[in-house]
Amino acid sequence: MSQPSPLITTHDLSFCFGQRQVLHNVNLAVPPASIYGFLGPNGAGKSTTMRLLLGLLPAPTGAVRLFGHDLAQHRLALLGRVGALIEMPSLYDHLSGHDNLEVTRRLRGLPAARTPEVLAIVQLSTDAHRPVREYSLGMRQRLGLALALLPEPKLLLLDEPTNGLDPSGIMEMRELLRHLRQDLGKTILISSHLISEVERLATHVGVIRQGELVFQGPLAELQRLEHRPAQVVIETDDAATCRNLLPLDLGAATVLAPGTLALPYQSPEQMAYLAQQLVSAGQPLYSLRREQASLEQTFLDITETTQRA
Amino acid sequence: MNAAFPALQMPSPGAQLRRSFSSDLLKLRGTAALWLTLLSGAFPVALSLLIYYFKGQYLLKPGQNPWQAYVLQSWQTASGLLLPLFVVLLTSLLLNIENKASAWKHLYAQPVGRGALFASKLGLLLGLNALAQVVYAGLLAASGLLLGLLRPELHFLDHALPLGPLLVLLGHTFVATLGLLAIQFIASLWWRSFVAPVALGLGATIAALTLMRWEYISWVPYAAPLLSLRAIAHTQSALAVNGALAASEWRSLGWFAVVLTLGYGLLRRRHEA
Structure with missing residues (x-):
């Protein structure tokens, strides 16, 4: 060596x-x-x-x-x-x-x-x-x-x-x-x-x-070290209303902010489907994107989750 | 493992001290500490000059050697009150150059030992203290000669300039400042502040002057400069100064040695948190 x-x-x-x-x-x-x-x-x-x-x-x-x-x-x-x-x-x-x-x-x-x-x-x-x-x-x-x-x-x-x-x-x-x-x-x-x-x-x-x-x-x-799955992030008007209107598609989503929803990413088809569903439900769709956890998130995880343990 | 790296070299203690001193001298450029050193002696001399210029005829007896009275009168104000305050202020100003720049962590991370940094600062302080006193004595002598020219009836030029006695007196005063200088030096290094050691010095000087008739006053380093005036012989003739060190001056030296030794021991253990 x-x-x-x-x-x-x-x-x-x-x-x-x-x-x-x-x-x-x-x-x-x-x-x-x-x-x-x-x-x-x-x-x-x-x-x-x-x-x-x-x-x-x-x-x-x-x-x-x-x-x-x-x-x-x-x-x-x-x-x-x-x-x-x-x-x-x-x-x-x-x-x-x-x-x-x-x-x-x-x-x-x-x-x-x-x-x-x-x-x-x-x-x-x-x-x-x-x-x-x-x-x-x-x-x-x-x-x-x-x-x-x-x-x-x-x-x-x-x-x-x-x-x-x-x-x-x-x-x-x-x-x-x-x-x-x-x-x-x-x-x-x-x-x-x-x-x-x-x-x-x-x-x-x-x-x-x-x-x-x-x-x-x-x-x-x-x-x-980063192995958490990517997320779909949806920006709309009222996250809670969207979830109530589309319980099947968004029931598992988490509300990050009053107008922001996140759920596990599966496929590009899932993204297209979500867009279509939201629009048909009459909800505004400001942004729909796939997010990979950043190094910053990994860093926070290392410094914070172990802290709780 | 060490083979991968070149051999270590450490600067000698002499080189460390030389480097520290050269660096300390450069930091002095344009500082209040330097101006105070160069100019503060002019103030008491100017006062004495004005007093003798306007009222000299009332202060001297006919035929008297004016030098003794003139030097005593000026030295009393200058060394009794102004000199302790000068040393207090000078010490704080000099060390405040580092305190203000929060430079200690930087200095202690350089390849120069704490001993060299300490000795260099102390040496510079002693040098400035000596320089200021020499400037004062020089200006005082020059002002006497000037009075001789401006007011010949005071007879300054008819008597020899008492250079020898002045130098001896200067030596007394310098030794007398060492005790309080050491206390102020350690206090400024310890507190790393400007105000706290100045407050200590002001308080101690005022207390010392108030307690001047106390039987143990010769142990108080802040009283030593005024006490060293006792070396001047009270005669009507030429200025005469006793060469032997007084008890207060020995004690000033004792304070100097003890305070610096203990203070350095404490400061060396200080953590740079």
Whole structure:
């Protein structure tokens, strides 16, 4: 087996804030050159895990390994190879974007050429000498990413990097991360509470729920978990009336909203038949469509149904 | 397993400290902390200059060396009340650069140890404190010379500028600020707020000035700057300053050592949640 060694591994990683246990035996394995989407609802333990991976919270010896080395023993040396963006980037508003990068570049003892290089990567070169207090949220987030990229890290840890971004900002960030992996060979661990944010980006996914890792594997594997049948969704005026008028056809349907019905999908003929029946019953038919459960639904199922169990 | 990855390299403690300091210096650019350091000394000097310019003839006896009275009069206001407040404000302003940017999580995720970050900030604070006091003393000396030109009848130019005694006095005042500086430094790092340590410092300074006649006042670090004035010999002749450290100054050094050691021990264990 020539399986490449994971860049990040955690071994039965647990953590307590006082009496409250927030992580239970988490075993992460982030393969090299992957974009690993670390997903879970708010408060599931994502941020705590990210902070443990950076040594901001203490992890016991042997629990966290980066690049094959134990973090507890080699923290500073390992941090030299990691770029991180934890939620909102830490920016000095009174300094320019350029000087903000210089602060971290000097702190890490990196060559002066890195500052213009990362400014170019995140496309902030033209705004580099404006004070950061004038930056938009998207620009701040990109500058935060530039800070993480300064040391040319093999590994990027990004905690909710699209928090607070507008849709175009999210798209820009997504393009940037894809470029970093494909063209620069970075491994990226990105946490998010929205699967829609990472599903077009991630190669691998880990799902955390109430401090437990409930799924980990390639994205395709998560997609295969989805085995629920497709549904027919009907948009009309009054769902309840339709059901009463057509008890044979719609008796099994569920009312999703006052004007929306859903029932198990069978065949294209079923769709045509339903349309005909509704129209003959004198009911308006605004829309009739077949819906496959989305990855989002699968994600919600993993994080919610196990919660009830 | 490790064979797949290159060997680890860690920056030396010296390199960490150098890098932190260079980065801290850059952050100072255009901040209130820097302006306060450079300008705050001018305020008490300007007051003394105006007082002596307009009323100097009533404050000096004929034939008296004016330097001693002039320095004592200015130093009393400047070091007794203004200096503790200056140190309180400077410490909070300097650390607020990080607090405002919520930068600690970022700094602690860099390949620089907490010890280096702590030492670099402390070094910068001590440097700014010293710089402000030197600027003040320099301006005070220059204002005396200026008075000599503007009001020759006060005889500032007829007597030598007491540079030596001024430097000794400066040393006393600097040592006297160290105890309260350490307390403010740790308080600002611990609370990560601007207002709370300033409130502590204001309250403590006012309490210290109120309790000046208490028999244990020399243990109170916020009173030490005013107490260090006792090093000035009360004579009518040239300015003379006793070189030996007073009890309050030794205790200021003690506070400095103890507070920083305990504070660093506590801060090192702090979780970045």
